[in-house]
Amino acid sequence: MTESTIITETRSTVAALHSELVRYGLVMWTGGNISGRVPGTDQFVIKASGIDYQNLTPNNLILCNRDGTVVEGSSGSDGRPSSDTAAHAYVYRHMHEVGGVVHTHSSYATAWAARGEEIPCVITGMADEFGGPIPVGPFAIIGDESIGEGIVATLRGHRSRAVLMQNHGPFTIGKDPRDAVKAAVMVEDVARTVHISRQLGTPLAIPAAAIDTLFNRYQNVYGQEPQGSLFVD
Numbered sequence: 001m002t003e004s005t006i007i008t009e010t011r012s013t014v015a016a017l018h019s020e021l022v023r024y025g026l027v028m029w030t031g032g033n034i035s036g037r038v039p040g041t042d043q044f045v046i047k048a049s050g051i052d053y054q055n056l057t058p059n060n061l062i063l064c065n066r067d068g069t070v071v072e073g074s075s076g077s078d079g080r081p082s083s084d085t086a087a088h089a090y091v092y093r094h095m096h097e098v099g100g101v102v103h104t105h106s107s108y109a110t111a112w113a114a115r116g117e118e119i120p121c122v123i124t125g126m127a128d129e130f131g132g133p134i135p136v137g138p139f140a141i142i143g144d145e146s147i148g149e150g151i152v153a154t155l156r157g158h159r160s161r162a163v164l165m166q167n168h169g170p171f172t173i174g175k176d177p178r179d180a181v182k183a184a185v186m187v188e189d190v191a192r193t194v195h196i197s198r199q200l201g202t203p204l205a206i207p208a209a210a211i212d213t214l215f216n217r218y219q220n221v222y223g224q225e226p227q228g229s230l231f232v233d
Contacts, residue, residue, distance in 0.1 A: 015061055020181050030051060068088070106188040126194075130187075131229065137150040161179075162184070
């Protein structure tokens with residue numbers, strides 16, 4: 001398969017995945033984005049800035065180098081990339097195991113981010129998916145590498161594939177773009193569930209050893225072809 005074909009397929013995959021953000025109610029208007037590393041290269045594709053989701057096509061996925069610069073003359077690129085491009089690029093440069101990055105402003109996860117509070121691991125599904133609490137990253141201004149620096153500093157060495165950037169919203173990472181989208185869907189689900197639980201009283205903590213067991217089972221046993229967690233645990 002040629003590099004050109006791989007880029008085309010990555011564009012198509014990432015473009016299609018944006019519909020999942022709409023399907024699960026994770027984005028409003030033109031906010032949010034998905035990027036995907038082009039397999040076998042130091043390049044990635046990312047949603048063009050300000051594009052309506054209903055009008056998004058593979059041509060709206062901009063091909064960028066690892067430093068976030070647009071690949072000039074790349075076939076299929078229309079427009080300029082997301083304002084979060086520098087942040088995504090920083091993640092790809094410093095976390096080589098990451099193949100996809102997603103950013104949303106989903107309501108419940110963003111509400112936790114606005115409080116600057118991590119989501120505690122008090123439900124088994126959260127232990128399965130994230131292996132513990134979902135951490136909070138530092139406040140950072142949009143448009144440069146600051147957000148990427150916060151993502152990497154917070155998630156490096158952490159089991160979670162999601163971080164709540166303070167006063168901003170959730171960013172998720174994955175082995176590939178689909179994995180990162182799944183994490184975005186699940187972080188909103190647990191953010192909502194734990195919030196509701198706290199309205200009823202104090203959620204009960206899951207013992208650390210049980211979290212370890214649940215995470216290991218889900219990542220390495222559950223499903224048809226388990227592949228383990230994104231990070232070596």
